[in-house]
Amino acid sequence: MNRPLAPKTAPGLRQFLPMSFGPMARLRTDPLGFLLDGRRRFGDVFRFQVGPFVIHLLAHPDHVKRVLVDEQANYERGWAYNIPRLAAGEGLVTTDGPAWRRLRRMIQPAFHRQKIEAMAVAMTDATEVLRRRWRARPSGEGPLDVAAEFIDLTLRIVGRTLLGVDLGGAADRIGPAIATAMEYVQYRIDNMLAPPLVFPTRRNLRFRRAMGRLDALVFEIIAGRRREPCRDADDLLARLLAARDEETGEGLTDREIRDQLLTFIVAGHETTAAALAWTFHLLGRNPEAAGRLHAEVADVLQGRTPAAADLPRLGYARRVVEESLRIYPTVFGVLRSAGRADAIGGCRIPARSQVLLSPYVTQRHPDFWPDPEAFDPDRFLPERAAARPRFAWFPFLGGPHQCIGQEFAMMEAVLVVAMIAQEFRLHPAPGVAVEPKAVLSLRPRDGLPMTIQPA
Numbered sequence: 001m002n003r004p005l006a007p008k009t010a011p012g013l014r015q016f017l018p019m020s021f022g023p024m025a026r027l028r029t030d031p032l033g034f035l036l037d038g039r040r041r042f043g044d045v046f047r048f049q050v051g052p053f054v055i056h057l058l059a060h061p062d063h064v065k066r067v068l069v070d071e072q073a074n075y076e077r078g079w080a081y082n083i084p085r086l087a088a089g090e091g092l093v094t095t096d097g098p099a100w101r102r103l104r105r106m107i108q109p110a111f112h113r114q115k116i117e118a119m120a121v122a123m124t125d126a127t128e129v130l131r132r133r134w135r136a137r138p139s140g141e142g143p144l145d146v147a148a149e150f151i152d153l154t155l156r157i158v159g160r161t162l163l164g165v166d167l168g169g170a171a172d173r174i175g176p177a178i179a180t181a182m183e184y185v186q187y188r189i190d191n192m193l194a195p196p197l198v199f200p201t202r203r204n205l206r207f208r209r210a211m212g213r214l215d216a217l218v219f220e221i222i223a224g225r226r227r228e229p230c231r232d233a234d235d236l237l238a239r240l241l242a243a244r245d246e247e248t249g250e251g252l253t254d255r256e257i258r259d260q261l262l263t264f265i266v267a268g269h270e271t272t273a274a275a276l277a278w279t280f281h282l283l284g285r286n287p288e289a290a291g292r293l294h295a296e297v298a299d300v301l302q303g304r305t306p307a308a309a310d311l312p313r314l315g316y317a318r319r320v321v322e323e324s325l326r327i328y329p330t331v332f333g334v335l336r337s338a339g340r341a342d343a344i345g346g347c348r349i350p351a352r353s354q355v356l357l358s359p360y361v362t363q364r365h366p367d368f369w370p371d372p373e374a375f376d377p378d379r380f381l382p383e384r385a386a387a388r389p390r391f392a393w394f395p396f397l398g399g400p401h402q403c404i405g406q407e408f409a410m411m412e413a414v415l416v417v418a419m420i421a422q423e424f425r426l427h428p429a430p431g432v433a434v435e436p437k438a439v440l441s442l443r444p445r446d447g448l449p450m451t452i453q454p455a
C-alpha cells in the first residue's frame with residue numbers, strides 16, 4: 001500500500017536580517033515584484049524567511065480557500081495585526097476570535113442590503129458635488145490629481161452614510177493625518193526592529209500627533225451624537241451607541257466606539273478611493289473599454305442621475321470595476337498565523353508561522369487568467385467567471401472575515417464610475433508614468449494626474 005508522502009519544506013529564500021542587500025532586499029523596495037517573481041520561480045507555495053519570521057505565500061485559489069474557509073479556525077490574524085492596532089485599537093479589522101465575533105454580530109446589521117441600497121442617494125449627491133467642481137474648471141486647465149479627488153469624495157461618503165456627519169470640512173486635516181498613520185504602520189511592518197512607540201523619535205512623535213488629531217475628531221463625533229441623538233438614525237454610529245452586551249447589558253465605552261469609527265473611516269474610504277483611481281487609470285489606457293462604458297451609461301441612464309435600481313443594468317460598469325480590482329487589488333495581501341502545523345500543496349506549514357494570501361499574485365496566476373496584465377472587463381461575464389475557482393478573484397477576501405463593506409464599496413464604485421463617465425472623459429496626463437506603491441493599500445505612488453474633458 002502507498003503511504004502518503006510526508007510534507008516537505010517549501011522552496012524559497014532565506015535571509016538572516018532584513019537588509020538592503022541579499023536575496024530578499026527586493027521585498028522592501030519592490031514587494032509586489034518580489035512576490036510575483038517568487039511564485040514564478042518557486043511555485044504555488046513559496047517560503048521566505050527573514051530572521052525568525054517564516055512566511056509562506058500561498059498563490060493557488062484552493063490554498064486560499066483552505067485558509068479562509070475550510071481551515072479558517074486554524075488561521076487567525078496573528079502578531080502582524082499588533083501594528084495596525086497601534087492606530088485602530090481593537091477594531092473590526094484588527095481583532096479575531098471571540099472579541100471579533102462579538103463586534104461583527106453587533107455591526108453586521110448596519111450593512112444589510114436594503115440599508116446599503118438606501119445609501120445610494122448620499123453617494124450620488126456627493127459625486128454630484130465633485131462633478132459640479134469639475135464642470136466649473138476653466139477649459140484648457142492642466143491635469144488634476146484625481147486620486148486626491150477620490151480620497152475627498154469617499155471620505156465624505158463614509159462620513160455621511162456611516163456616521164451622519166459631513167467630513168468634508170475636516171478633510172484637509174484628517175486626510176494628511178490618516179496618510180501619516182498609514183505610512184507609520186507600513187514603516188513598522190517593514191522595520192520590525194524600529195524603536196517602540198514610547199520612544200520619542202521624530203517619526204513616533206509625528207505619528208502620535210496625527211493620532212491626536214484623529215482622536216479629537218472621532219471623540220467629537222461621538223460626543224455630538226450623544227448630545228443630540230437623532231431618533232431616526234440607524235447608521236453604524238447609532239448601532240454602536242445602542243449596542244448592549246448580551247450578558248452584562250453594558251454598552252460600549254467611548255474608547256471602544258472610537259476604535260470602530262476610526263477603523264471604518266480608514267477602511268471605508270482609502271480602499272475605494274484607490275479602486276476608483278485605478279479604474280480611471282486603466283480606462284484612460286484602454287479607449288475601447290472606455291467607449292463601451294460611455295455607451296452603456298448613456299443608454300441605461302438617458303442623462304438621469306443613477307439610482308440603486310439602475311445597478312443591475314450597469315453590468316459593464318461593474319465588470320470594469322471588477323477587472324480593475326483584479327489588476328490593482330487595493331488590499332494586495334493579508335497575513336494569517338497558523339495555530340497548528342498544517343500541510344498545503346504538499347508543503348509543511350509550521351505552527352505559528354505566517355501565511356500570506358495575495359490577491360495581487362493570485363489574480364495574475366496564469367493558470368486562471370490568460371494574458372494577466374491585459375485589461376479585459378469581459379473576464380467577469382457570468383459564464384467566464386463561473387469557469388474559475390471561487391478564490392481566483394478575492395479582492396474582498398472571503399469566509400467569515402470577508403470585507404463587511406464589499407456591497408457598499410461595489411455600489412459606490414459603480415455609481416461614481418457611471419456618473420463620471422456620463423459627463424467626462426479622463427485621459428492620462430502626458431509624460432507621467434503611473435506606478436503602484438504598496439502602503440498598506442495599493443495606490444498610485446505619486447497621485448494620478450489626468451486631463452478631464454467633457455464626454
Ligand code: HEM
Nearest residue numbers: 092093267268271272275331334396397401403404405409
Ligand atoms: C474597494 C474597496 C475595498 C476593498 C478592496 C476592501 C478589502 C478588504 C479586505 C481584503 C479585507 C480583509 C482584511 C483582513 O482580514 O486583513 C477587508 C476587511 C474589512 N473591510 Fe474592506 N475593502 C473595501 C472597502 C471597504 C469599505 C467601503 C468598508 C466600510 C464601509 C470596509 C470595511 C472593512 C472592515 C470593517 C473589514 C474587517 C472585516 C472583518 O474582519 O470582519 N471595506 N476589506
